[in-house]
Structures are given as structure tokens and as C-alpha cells.
Amino acid sequence: DQQVKQNSPSLSVQEGRISILNCDYTNSMFDYFLWYKKYPAEGPTFLISISSIKDKNEDGRFTVFLNKSAKHLSLHIVPSQPGDSAVYFCAARLISSGSARQLTFGSGTQLTVLP
Amino acid sequence: DAMVIQNPRYQVTQFGKPVTLSCSQTLNHNVMYWYQQKSSQAPKLLFHYYDKDFNNEADTPDNFQSRRPNTSFCFLDIRSPGLGDAAMYLCATSRLSSGANVLTFGAGSRLTVL
Numbered sequence: 001d002q003q004v005k006q007n008s009p010s011l012s013v014q015e016g017r018i019s020i021l022n023c024d025y026t027n028s029m030f031d032y033f034l035w036y037k038k039y040p041a042e043g044p045t046f047l048i049s050i051s052s053i054k055d056k057n058e059d060g061r062f063t064v065f066l067n068k069s070a071k072h073l074s075l076h077i078v079p080s081q082p083g084d085s086a087v088y089f090c091a092a093r094l095i096s097s098g099s100a101r102q103l104t105f106g107s108g109t110q111l112t113v114l115p
Numbered sequence: 116d117a118m119v120i121q122n123p124r125y126q127v128t129q130f131g132k133p134v135t136l137s138c139s140q141t142l143n144h145n146v147m148y149w150y151q152q153k154s155s156q157a158p159k160l161l162f163h164y165y166d167k168d169f170n171n172e173a174d175t176p177d178n179f180q181s182r183r184p185n186t187s188f189c190f191l192d193i194r195s196p197g198l199g200d201a202a203m204y205l206c207a208t209s210r211l212s213s214g215a216n217v218l219t220f221g222a223g224s225r226l227t228v229l
Binding site: 009036043044046051102103105 | 119
């Protein structure tokens with residue numbers, strides 16, 4: 001049962017335009033959401049996060065929006081640059097009594113920014 | 116630079132021949148994780164260590180074992196690799212806090228089983 005879903009395996013966007021990557025989740029007990037970026041032959045690197053008590057978090061060209069009622073979040077990249085071409089993973093942290101607060105990942109979206 | 120290093124980056128083994136993958140970190144993080152990622156799928160958590168406490172995911176096969184001899188090192192042992200175990204294995208670390216629990220990943224070890 002996949003609790004975090006990224007339904008678009010790929011997305012192509014023209015340089016300078018907006019990239020919108022989407023993520024849906026099913027578990028209402030997630031309390032933090034994170035986005036990771038992964039280049040080929042490298043490990044995922046942290047990009048931006050949002051707490052479930054917020055609906056927007058912005059960091060430079062990257063903004064994450066959270067719609068709790070729809071159990072949906074999105075990552076906006078404006079303006080998109082060729083160097084943004086990578087696989088983007090959505091991840092969610094589960095509120096739990098356990099100490100490690102591990103993350104559940106989506107399957108990723110390959111973003112290609114065309115020059 | 117503080118980082119997470121995985122070795123080897125690429126491992127080829129034969130069906131049934133044991134394999135050990137290693138992970139080291141200079142971040143002094145107290146939690147270390149092992150994820151398995153197959154092509155076009157989400158990274159799947161196999162187990163994690165919180166300090167010396169080992170936590171196995173319920174659906175992790177017995178074929179997978181882990182050791183953490185000290186804070187800096189963690190090993191993934193695959194006792195009898197099958198064709199279905201071919202994947203990228205990602206090690207990650209974190210320092211627990213009240214925030215988002217950001218994980219720092221290594222570059223991964225890609226396992227091929229012949």
C-alpha cells in the first residue's frame with residue numbers, strides 16, 4: 001500500500017517557465033513533508049520541507065504548497081533552469097512514538113528542463 | 116566536508132554469493148538508515164539504527180542483515196542474494212530533532228546479481 005504517490009513519472013518544461021511537481025498521500029498522520037532532488041549517480045539531496053501546520057513554504061526559486069484537505073502537496077520551481085533537471089522525490093514523516101521518525105518516499109518524478 | 120560515503124559504488128555478485136555493503140559518516144548523526152531502491156520505484160526502508168538500537172521493518176526479508184559497530188559505520192549484509200535483490204542500496208543518516216528529520220544520503224551502492 002503506497003502511502004505517498006507521485007503519479008507523474010516524468011515532466012518536461014521549457015527553461016524559464018514554471019515546473020509543478022505533484023504528490024498525493026493517504027495517511028493523515030504525516031506531520032512533515034519533504035522534497036529531495038536526485039542527480040544520476042548521486043544520492044538524493046534535501047531541497048525543502050513543510051510542516052503539516054503550514055500551507056506554504058518558500059526558499060528562493062522553490063515553493064512547496066500543502067493542501068491537507070486534499071492530502072496533496074506540490075513543488076513549484078520558478079523560473080526553471082536546465083540544472084534543475086533531476087528526479088524529484090516527495091517524502092513524508094509519520095508522527096509516531098518511535099524515535100527515528102523515518103520517512104516514506106514516493107516513486108519520484110523525472111524533471112527535464114529544456115533549454 | 117562532512118558526508119556519507121558508501122562502498123563499493125558498484126557491486127556485481129553471483130546468485131547466492133554473500134555481499135557486504137558499507138556506509139560511513141562524518142556527520143556524527145545518531146541514526147543510520149538503509150533503503151533499497153529498485154528502478155522507478157520509491158526508496159524502501161529496510162532497517163535503521165538509532166544509536167545502537169536496531170529497528171527492522173516488518174517486511175524486510177531475513178536475507179538482509181545489518182551491523183553498526185560504532186557511530187561512524189554501518190554495514191548491510193545480504194546473505195544469499197537473489198535476482199530480485201538487484202537494486203540501488205542507499206545509506207542515510209540523520210540527527211533527530213523536533214523538525215523535519217532531514218536525511219543525508221550517500222551516493223548509493225548499485226548491486227547486480229548474475
